[in-house]
Amino acid sequence: MHEASIAQSILDIAARHADGARGGRITSITVTVGALAAVEPECLRFAFEALARGTGAEHATLEIREDEGRGACRACGAEFAVTEFLPLCARCGSPEVHVSGGDALTVDSMEIEP
Numbered sequence: 001m002h003e004a005s006i007a008q009s010i011l012d013i014a015a016r017h018a019d020g021a022r023g024g025r026i027t028s029i030t031v032t033v034g035a036l037a038a039v040e041p042e043c044l045r046f047a048f049e050a051l052a053r054g055t056g057a058e059h060a061t062l063e064i065r066e067d068e069g070r071g072a073c074r075a076c077g078a079e080f081a082v083t084e085f086l087p088l089c090a091r092c093g094s095p096e097v098h099v100s101g102g103d104a105l106t107v108d109s110m111e112i113e114p
């Protein structure tokens with residue numbers, strides 16, 4: 001499952017940070033998920049909670065922010081937020097839309113208690 005491997009990467013990053021903080025307990029993790037990354041936040045949260053059991057992040061809360069992509073229409077030049085694959089231009093309906101961003105998954109911040 002896609003979300004499970006993402007949750008595992010988040011936990012790997014969290015574990016490295018906790019080691020740097022001499023094995024503190026992780027209380028919260030904030031991640032940004034692109035709206036176009038094909039990640040269901042609820043699935044990600046579920047996978048995270050399952051995989052975090054028995055780790056230093058077991059009781060951490062996972063904050064998930066969604067990040068929209070940006071579309072630029074090649075036909076009319078309009079720029080607009082994109083939240084789906086293969087978007088149509090919000091102004092003229094053209095499918096000739098160049099999409100940037102919205103596909104990243106980043107760990108923004110993490111709180112660790114000693």
Ligand SMILES: [Zn+2]
Binds near residue numbers: 075078090091
């Ligand atoms: Zn357009």
